[in-house]
Amino acid sequence: MSHTIGVDVGGTKIAGGVVDRNGKILESVKVESPAEDSTAIVTAIADMVNDLKSRHDVEGVGISAAAFVDQARAKVYFAPNLAWRDVELKKRVEEATGVTVVVENDGNSAAWGEFVAGAAFDSDDLLMVAVGTGVGGGLVVDGGLYRGGYGIAGEIGHVRIEREGRPCGCGLHGCLEQYASGTALERSTHAAATADPATAARLLEMAGGDVAAIEGPMITEAARNGDGFSIGQLASLGAWLGEGAAILSAVIDPGVIVIGGGVCEAGDLLLRPMRTTYEAQLTGVGHRPVPELRLATLGNTAGLIGVADLARR
Ligand SMILES: [Zn+2]
Secondary structure, three states, rough: OOOOEEEOOOOOOEEEEEEOOOOOEEEEEEOOOOOOHHHHHHHHHHHHHHHOOOOOOEEEEEEEEEEEEEOOOOOOOEOOOOOOEEOOOHHHHHHHHHHOEEEEEEEHHHHHHHHOOOOOOOOOOOOEEEOOOOOOEEEEOOOOOOOOOOOOOOOHHHHHHOOOOOOOOOEEEEEEEEOHHEEEEEEEEHHHHHOOOOOHHHHHOOOOOHHOOOHHHHHHHHHHHOHHHHHHOOOOOOHHHHHHHHHHHHHHOOEEEEOHHHHHHOOOOHHHHHHHHHHHHOOOOOOOOOOOEEEEEOHHHHHHHHHHOOOOO
């Protein structure tokens, strides 16, 4: 039976895998990403595909990247971390490999992965919120990936939740990702620990006394061990996520909301406060079904599995 290849292009690594029809990864490989050289990344992707297809019967390739991808799923308009500007990625990788290529945004790919093989397997309408350095995500509507009029739907990290709020890398102010990302969690924890070191004693001890050395996974670990300060920081992040999810739910009415990214490790310490705020902000609560909030199940392979499946369709 024929398989597809999924390639997940990140700022530091390029991960590739051969995936079967059930979303199972049969072989995976990883190389350093030459992120500063836009041509070298294309070559690295093509080399990876050629290597994998020398050992497997492959019918298509999907490439997932943190990028604005056009409606034809062929051209990258812009990828801030990959030095790509108006790159004909589909054409170039097809020429170098002889295999049909589909290009997709990373949030969309991860949403599709969780839809076909992960946490949202039982719903046709999914809102995926991926919490990492920023906040990404994707939408599945009526069983299909919702890409929008120009291919760039689902940029949920840039929904504005605070007027005159914190400045965002996108050039605007008050975007969700300035409050609800892993970066925002660290930033607000650093500020709170600086303002009142005594309450953050546990975290400071873990970080060797250096506020700037407090990182997301430490906050999660301390919270899981019962540290009230860390639990509060995660609750605040969860509340912002709940707020953002409620705004989006008013428009798309998702069947399921899936939260992905490293913060998933926090489990209920994140989900419970998120759910509380979500239900408080969701329009019509008490007179409507409330979507379930779930943790992603595919981890950092969601994009690879998702885009490999998209390459089959
Ligand atoms: Zn923004």
